[in-house]
Amino acid sequence: MKKSTVKSLSLFERLLFVALMGILILTLRPLSSLSLLFSREEAKFEFLYQYDPDKAEGDAQLSVVEGDHSSQKGVGQIQLNAYDGRLEISLDPNRTHLTTLHVSAWSTTSSPLRLVLYNTTTDNHHLLMDRSVILHQSFELTPYLNKGHHYKLILRSALRSDSFSFALDEFVVQQSVNHPIFPRWDSFLTGLLLLIFILYTNPKKATFRIRPVLLGVVCGGLLLFKINPLWDHFYQHWLLLGALGLLVWYRQKNKSSPFGYLGSHEWVIPVLAFGFSLRWNALGGVMGIPLEGDALGYYQLVSDFSWIHPLSTGIREPFYIWIQTLFSIIVGLKIFTFRFLALVFSVGIIGATYGLAFEISKKKFIAVMAALLMAFGNFSVHNAIRGERSELFLLILIFFLVFSLKLKKEPKNEWKLGILVGMLSLTWLIGLIPGVLVYGYRVYRLKIQPKYSLQFLIIVILFVLPHFLAQWATTGDPFTSINVHTKYYRNARLSADAPPAGENKSLFHFVFIEEGPSLVVNVVKGYANLFLNPFNPFNKIFLGFHYTHYLSVFLYPFLLIGLLFSVLRREVEVFVLLFGVLNLSVGFLDQVRDPRLFLQAAPFVAYFFGVGVEVVKQYMGSRQRPHLGRVSK
Incomplete structure (x- = not known):
């Protein structure tokens, strides 16, 4: 197929092409700050406002309007007893520097919270968030700010009830000292991808004839984003997805794709760009915020790591530490780059989910819908910028699932x-269980000879045995990496706190001895709640929304339809894989409220959602009952 190039452009198209390249260069100007982001110097911030729960009464910047203010040690309790009672904080930030807000607050009544940025100069309001729990949320305020204007941050009830109270644990506004505004890749990414799609179009097809129009639209769109940054901040993610999606639709409808195999899967490109856009902008909101929880522990281990003792990683499995250490050699070790690598893994999960859904269904539309759900999911975006190992773990797991289905039974494939x-287990030791279970299904399905499957087993042992020996030498327990966390979550289940004290509990003893027969009932309840209960927090989370929101109920019917049709089609593969990766862990779904422990359910929820959308699409298109057999290409 003949490819068009710049030489094949008409004079009008060449002028538009020059204009587009000029605008792209303009969008590159703020990207000069990337050298600062990826430099070895840590970003420096100063506090514009920092809430201290212990000193809330004497806070001169904080004002409680039409209400009574009281505080207690640990968490500030604010009681607003009047209509439209609210908490206000006055700000005069510098527009030319990166400004971020970090909030932890939750309603102690039934009223949801509403967080608003109010421009007192122009009397404009910008709603930042509206939910009952605003826990560890970060916002980049820079795009909302104008030089010389005065602002207030307002936290109040969304329902304006007569009596309203909430707990406030953190309220921090920071401004960068050495960084300008956070660079936006959205406009540049949009223009660049559209330019590639437009130029590489078959001139003999209909898409080529609308190329001048497309070039003009790209120029106008990028100019709009340069004139009004808020368009870029609010709508660029969806415009990016829509613009690229529309162009891919035109190209595939007219069979004008020149990219060969990649061209047959072009739809995943706008979804990946969309997911990256969401995550990159979320990363800007956590600039200046220290790492927390497991991510902080891993960061400290990477800081102290030495290749002379590669297995000296405390109670942690070493693979994620190795990867972060290798990355730090290239770009330096700092909080931003630590988070950024996890973001890259998260974007990879979107593409891997597409591959898994396509490998199971052989249907591109289902794969795109599954990837899209993974791209915009609230928790997926939030978890991507925390800097934790869960993103790498899920990425390797999905790759393993795809290749276990795709690869033929050959000796070289078994050791792959x-x-x-091995990498999965050294990222999180619990991965050894789904690895062995899923591979066992592969052996049964393909009737692999024992001498070949033995290669798989030997490779896995070679990976994990040194870690077991190192743990045994330092702690006396080869399974310390998993047993210490078994103790933690066991204590969390038994009491409100999870004290680290006490003897480590064996995972086997805890699951099969302490839980016993009750585990069977809990496992059945766990699977039912996860996939069949639209009000279960994890069902909401894996359908892309916060657990306090009910918007997931609009997506739930697609999940249910997809699940039922997969049962009716007798898709044994997907259910065996589902049980292989989740196995008995869902028995603790209602006891351990941590989505990271059940993150491996996300690609399967996405797959069933994609199947449901495909079934509805077929029904709407044919007005007939969809065929229950496997959907064809």
Whole structure:
């Protein structure tokens, strides 16, 4: 197929092409700050406002309008007893520097919270968030700010009830000292991808004839984003997805794709760009915020890591530490780059989910819908910028699932799968269980000879045995990495706190001895709640929304339809894989409220959602009952 190039453009198209390149260069100007982001110097911030729960009464900047203000040690309790009672904080930030807000607050009544940025100069309001729990949320305020204007941050009830109270644990506004505004890749990414799609179009097809129009639209759109940054901040993610999606639709409808195999899967490109856009902008909101929880522990381990003792990683599995250390050699070790690498893994999960859904269904539309759900999911975006190992773990797991289905039974393929399970286990030791279960299904399905499957087993042992020996030498327990966390979550289940004290609990003893027969009932309840209960917090989370929101109920019917049709089609593969990766862990779904422990359910929820959308699409198109057999290409 003949490819068009710049030489094949008409004079009008060449002028538009020059204009587009000029605008792209303008969008590159703020990207000069990327050198600062990826430099070895940590970003420096100063506090414009910092809430201290212990000193809330004497806070001169904080004012409680039409209400009574009281505080207690640990968490500030604010009681607003009048209509339209609200908490206000006055700000005069510098527009030319990166400004971020970090909030932890939750309503102690049934009223949801509403967080608003109010421009007192122009009397404009910008709603930042509206939910009952605003826990560890970060916002980049820079795009909302104008030089010389005065602002207030307002926290109040969304329902304006007569009596309203909430707990405030953190309220921090910071401004960068050495960084300008956070660079936006959205406009540049949009223009660049559209330019590639437009130029590489078959001139003999209909898409080529609308190329001048497309070039003009791109120029106008990028100019709009340069004139009004808020368009870029609010709508660029969806415009990016829509613009690229529309162009891919035109190209595939007219069969004008020149990219070969990649061209047959072009739809995943706008979804990946969309997911990256959401995550990159979310990363800007956490600039200046220290790492927390597990991510902080891993960061400290990477800081102290030495290749002379590669297995000296405390109670943690070493693979994620190795990867972060290698990345830090290239770009330096700092909080931003630590988070950024996890973001890259998260974007990879979107593409891997597409591959898994396509490998199971052989249907591109289902794969795109599954990837899209993974791209915009609230928790997926939030978890991507925390800097934790869960993103790498899920990425390797999905790759393993895809290749276990795709690869033929050959000796070289068995040790490849062994390497993936080895890396999975050294990222999080619990990965050894789904690795062995899923591979066992592969052995049964393909009737692999024992001498070949033995290669898989040997490779896995070679990966995990040194870690077991190192743990045994330092702690006396080869399974310390998993047993210490078994103790933690066991204590969390038994009491409100999870004290680290006490003897480590064996995972086997805890699951099969302490839980016993009750575990069977809990496992059945766990699977039912996860996939069939639209009000279950994890069902809401994996359908892309916060657990306090009910918007997931609009997506739930697609999940249910997809699940039922997969049962009716007798898609044994997907259910075996589902049980292989989740196995008995869902028995603790209602006891351990941590989505990271059940993150491996996300690609399967996305797959069933994609199947449901495909079924509805077929029904709307044919007005007939969809065929229950496997959907064809």
